[in-house]
Amino acid sequence: MTTHLTHWGAFEADSDGDRLTAVRPWRGDPEPMRLIENVASAQHHPTRVDQPYVRQGWLARGPGAVGRGDEPFVPVSWDKALELLSGELGRVYREHGAEAVYGGSYGWASAGRFHHAQSQAHRFLNCLGGYVRHVNSYSLGVSQVLMPHVFGHLGWVLERATSKTVLAEHAELVVAFGGLSPKNAAVAPGGVSRHNTRGWISAARARGCRFVSITPLRDDIPAQAQAEWLAPRPGSDTALMLALAQVLDAEGLADKAFLDKYTVGYQRFIGYVRGETDGVVKSPEWAASITGVPAERIRTLAREMASARTFLTVSWSLQRAQYGEQPLWLGVVLAAMLGQIGLPGGGFGHGYGSAASVGEPAREFSPPRLPQGLNGVDTFIPVARIADMLLNPGQPFDYDGQHLVYPDIRLVYWAGGNPFHHHQDLARLRAAFARPETVVVHDPFWTATARHADIVLPSTMSIERDDYGAGENDRVLFPMKAITRPHGKARNDYAIFGELAERLGIGKEFTEGRTDDEWLRHLYEEWRLHHSGHELPDFDTFWASEHIELPVPDPQQILGAEFRADPQRFPLGTPSGKIEIFSDTIDGFGYADCPGHPVWLAPEEWLGGAAAAEFPLQLVANQPRTKLHSQLDVGAYSQSSKIAAREPVRMHPDDAAARDLRDGDIVRVISKRGNCLAGLVIDDAVRPGVAQLSTGAWYDPDPTDPTFCRHGNPNVLTPDRPSSTLSQGCAGQLSLVDIERYAGEVPDLTVNQPPATVAAQHLP
Numbered sequence: 001m002t003t004h005l006t007h008w009g010a011f012e013a014d015s016d017g018d019r020l021t022a023v024r025p026w027r028g029d030p031e032p033m034r035l036i037e038n039v040a041s042a043q044h045h046p047t048r049v050d051q052p053y054v055r056q057g058w059l060a061r062g063p064g065a066v067g068r069g070d071e072p073f074v075p076v077s078w079d080k081a082l083e084l085l086s087g088e089l090g091r092v093y094r095e096h097g098a099e100a101v102y103g104g105s106y107g108w109a110s111a112g113r114f115h116h117a118q119s120q121a122h123r124f125l126n127c128l129g130g131y132v133r134h135v136n137s138y139s140l141g142v143s144q145v146l147m148p149h150v151f152g153h154l155g156w157v158l159e160r161a162t163s164k165t166v167l168a169e170h171a172e173l174v175v176a177f178g179g180l181s182p183k184n185a186a187v188a189p190g191g192v193s194r195h196n197t198r199g200w201i202s203a204a205r206a207r208g209c210r211f212v213s214i215t216p217l218r219d220d221i222p223a224q225a226q227a228e229w230l231a232p233r234p235g236s237d238t239a240l241m242l243a244l245a246q247v248l249d250a251e252g253l254a255d256k257a258f259l260d261k262y263t264v265g266y267q268r269f270i271g272y273v274r275g276e277t278d279g280v281v282k283s284p285e286w287a288a289s290i291t292g293v294p295a296e297r298i299r300t301l302a303r304e305m306a307s308a309r310t311f312l313t314v315s316w317s318l319q320r321a322q323y324g325e326q327p328l329w330l331g332v333v334l335a336a337m338l339g340q341i342g343l344p345g346g347g348f349g350h351g352y353g354s355a356a357s358v359g360e361p362a363r364e365f366s367p368p369r370l371p372q373g374l375n376g377v378d379t380f381i382p383v384a385r386i387a388d389m390l391l392n393p394g395q396p397f398d399y400d401g402q403h404l405v406y407p408d409i410r411l412v413y414w415a416g417g418n419p420f421h422h423h424q425d426l427a428r429l430r431a432a433f434a435r436p437e438t439v440v441v442h443d444p445f446w447t448a449t450a451r452h453a454d455i456v457l458p459s460t461m462s463i464e465r466d467d468y469g470a471g472e473n474d475r476v477l478f479p480m481k482a483i484t485r486p487h488g489k490a491r492n493d494y495a496i497f498g499e500l501a502e503r504l505g506i507g508k509e510f511t512e513g514r515t516d517d518e519w520l521r522h523l524y525e526e527w528r529l530h531h532s533g534h535e536l537p538d539f540d541t542f543w544a545s546e547h548i549e550l551p552v553p554d555p556q557q558i559l560g561a562e563f564r565a566d567p568q569r570f571p572l573g574t575p576s577g578k579i580e581i582f583s584d585t586i587d588g589f590g591y592a593d594c595p596g597h598p599v600w601l602a603p604e605e606w607l608g609g610a611a612a613a614e615f616p617l618q619l620v621a622n623q624p625r626t627k628l629h630s631q632l633d634v635g636a637y638s639q640s641s642k643i644a645a646r647e648p649v650r651m652h653p654d655d656a657a658a659r660d661l662r663d664g665d666i667v668r669v670i671s672k673r674g675n676c677l678a679g680l681v682i683d684d685a686v687r688p689g690v691a692q693l694s695t696g697a698w699y700d701p702d703p704t705d706p707t708f709c710r711h712g713n714p715n716v717l718t719p720d721r722p723s724s725t726l727s728q729g730c731a732g733q734l735s736l737v738d739i740e741r742y743a744g745e746v747p748d749l750t751v752n753q754p755p756a757t758v759a760a761q762h763l764p
């Protein structure tokens with residue numbers, strides 16, 4: 001048995017050289033996840049890319065967008081593909097410069113430190129002179145920008161987050177905005193060794209800790225929590241939080257001493273809460289009308305929070321929405337008003353149910369990584385502005401106090417991500433992808449993005465190559481030995497970039513003369529030398545081992561403990577060094593959609609607004625339970641949750657009855673931007689008025705209508721609208737929709753088969 005690491009956990013497997021013959025969870029994992037079942041079942045699926053392909057029209061006519069996403073592909077040899085691609089890269093860099101290449105290549109790719117596709121792509125493009133990059137992530141686009149203004153660098157907030165073991169021992173009340181989703185905590189970037197969500201929650205509960213889960217879905221928290229479920233209208237948490245602040249203030253429950261010593265700007269904020277600035281007291285009654293949560297429960301919850309050791313956590317999903325700054329900022333403000341930041345079991349957290357890494361104590365140092373080199377281009381975009389960039393070259397936009405301009409992109413290079421999964425308003429993205437002259441994709445699978453490319457190069461899966469890996473904040477470093485040969489003619493991204501680099505005359509810079517095996521050994525030994533004060537085994541010993549453990553200096557860490565002890569010596573990473581309840585910096589930007597302190601701003605699409613008259617259901621497009629994003633959607637576990645091959649959509653029995661819908665119906669989900677098919681699951685775990693359709697179903701557009709996805713990708717429905725001018729982040733979590741029974745004959749899917757191909761000799 002060989003041990004292997006994925007973003008969703010470690011497993012052990014046997015193989016016959018070509019396929020995995022037996023798979024079982026890594027024996028060290030106390031709460032293994034069924035997502036590992038997707039790997040073996042997807043490996044040789046017909047949608048694996050078996051060899052290089054070039055789009056017919058691009059091959060026949062040269063660079064140009066006409067036919068992209070529609071035309072068949074021509075299988076070509078590796079030699080031919082690399083010749084064409086190196087020629088095209090040479091042309092674009094020569095004629096238009098590095099600023100014409102978008103190489104952000106956002107996406108999760110696979111676990112493994114060396115073969116990390118995005119790092120490989122960045123290193124390669126940097127050797128060529130650079131590329132237009134992206135900043136921030138789809139995950140945390142708001143948090144990454146907001147937190148440094150109000151609480152400190154996000155890396156610090158996440159890495160130094162209070163340990164789950166501390167919460168298990170000390171918290172008396174956990175108030176979880178967005179829940180503590182066990183499906184999400186299955187995953188961490190780079191891998192998870194020991195899943196422990198149910199463990200820490202059970203331990204806390206056994207000690208009498210109470211959980212309040214504030215979400216539209218009852219199952220956003222494990223049953224072990226025995227949580228109270230409050231379900232405000234999605235997008236209205238800000239109002240609920242303001243009312244909690246109002247009660248704390250009005251009843252003298254706010255910790256004045258803490259606020260004086262550790263925060264700035266409280267007076268201006270609380271003036272707004274009291275209604276001094278706009279004449280509206282943000283009372284529980286006011287919030288009840290916005291959120292639908294009874295005023296009395298808001299009032300009593302505020303009192304309970306003030307009288308217990310209370311931990312307040314905000315999921316990442318709350319910030320992946322229009323005005324996503326507000327609930328996140330208020331989470332910090334409420335925790336400051338309770339005065340428990342830096343105390344065991346109290347304070348603030350961000351994403352305890354969003355990823356396994358949050359609440360794992362920080363490692364003393366991180367595992368080896370591939371150096372990416374230096375980017376010769378300064379131009380960047382906030383990651384979720386991709387369609388805006390491609391559609392609006394030369395146009396100005398604002399971001400975090402900066403005035404920026406969109407570049408004129410001629411070539412898009414993607415390795416390790418799937419924008420036709422992750423971006424919003426996919427029909428608009430398709431129009432944007434019709435702008436560049438050339439689109440290049442490396443992927444193991446025929447994803448929708450690969451189908452919208454001109455040159456498609458087959459990458460290996462991580463089980464087909466040697467690597468090593470450890471997840472974010474995870475103390476276990478695993479050797480990840482190849483378990484099988486590569487599928488078909490697939491190659492490692494490193495090998496592809498290495499060959500291209502040779503042809504482009506930058507071979508030495510890119511490879512430094514090393515094979516992949518030599519890189520693994522080199523990076524490891526360099527890293528070991530760098531940390532020579534620690535007992536790290538040599539490479540051969542490590543490679544022969546099952547895993548090694550990295551040192552963790554403070555397993556019982558508490559976010560903000562040093563700051564609490566000595567705010568002068570350990571200031572926060574904010575301009576004032578304190579918690580900024582009012583931010584002069586943000587106020588100075590003058591953005592109407594994110595003023596200087598948190599406020600209630602009604603989103604454009606929510607159940608309390610005018611748009612709900614036409615589209616009366618709030619779609620929650622959250623992360624999928626049976627896969628990671630779009631990865632291995634053809635795998636067995638992902639397929640087991642489909643209904644007639646469509647992605648499941650869940651809704652409340654009352655909403656189903658009002659539409660005369662039955663469990664298992666194929667329905668059409670409709671928004672202002674598009675529509676998709678889905679299989680109906682009726683479930684009272686969903687708040688009335690809400691529909692849940694997770695992301696991840698591979699986009700299967702109707703050939704005559706790209707706004708219609710036959711499979712159930714919610715991103716044909718979601719708006720391509722930024723969180724705010726401040727962060728320009730992804731706001732894909734929420735959208736207004738309606739749902740009806742699908743009247744027509746249910747069309748076949750095509751995305752579960754490879755795209756049409758034509759042989760080279762049939763070219764015009």
Ligand SMILES: Nc1nc2c(c(=O)[nH]1)N[C@H]1C(S)=C(S)[C@@H](COP(=O)(O)OP(=O)(O)OC[C@H]3O[C@@H](n4cnc5c(=O)[nH]c(N)nc54)[C@H](O)[C@@H]3O)O[C@H]1N2
Nearest residue numbers: 107108109110138139416417418422442621629630631732
């Ligand atoms: N509506 C809505 N949309 C969302 C979200 C939401 O909440 N709502 N969430 C957003 C979030 S948080 C995220 S992080 C994004 C995720 O978006 P992505 O990270 O783009 O999604 P993945 O499906 O993980 O894409 C990774 C791709 O890499 C490929 N791959 C795997 N291993 C390798 C490799 O070794 N080499 C190469 N070349 N390719 C490889 C996989 O096959 C897959 O196609 O989605 C975002 N989209």
Ligand SMILES: Nc1nc2c(c(=O)[nH]1)N[C@H]1C(S)=C(S)[C@@H](COP(=O)(O)OP(=O)(O)OC[C@H]3O[C@@H](n4cnc5c(=O)[nH]c(N)nc54)[C@H](O)[C@@H]3O)O[C@H]1N2
Nearest residue numbers: 139178183184187214234235315316317354622623628629
């Ligand atoms: N199984 C699995 N796990 C994953 C991933 C995956 O694809 N699959 N993706 C990983 C990635 S990249 C990321 S970034 C994280 C994302 O972590 P999150 O962003 O936290 O995850 P989501 O599933 O998008 O949302 C969590 C829950 O928030 C609730 N919610 C949505 N809108 C609102 C709202 O307005 N108010 C309140 N109170 N609650 C709301 C929804 O009920 C939803 O189930 O998950 C990671 N974990």
Ligand SMILES: [Mo]
Nearest residue numbers: 137138139140
């Ligand atoms: Mo994410």
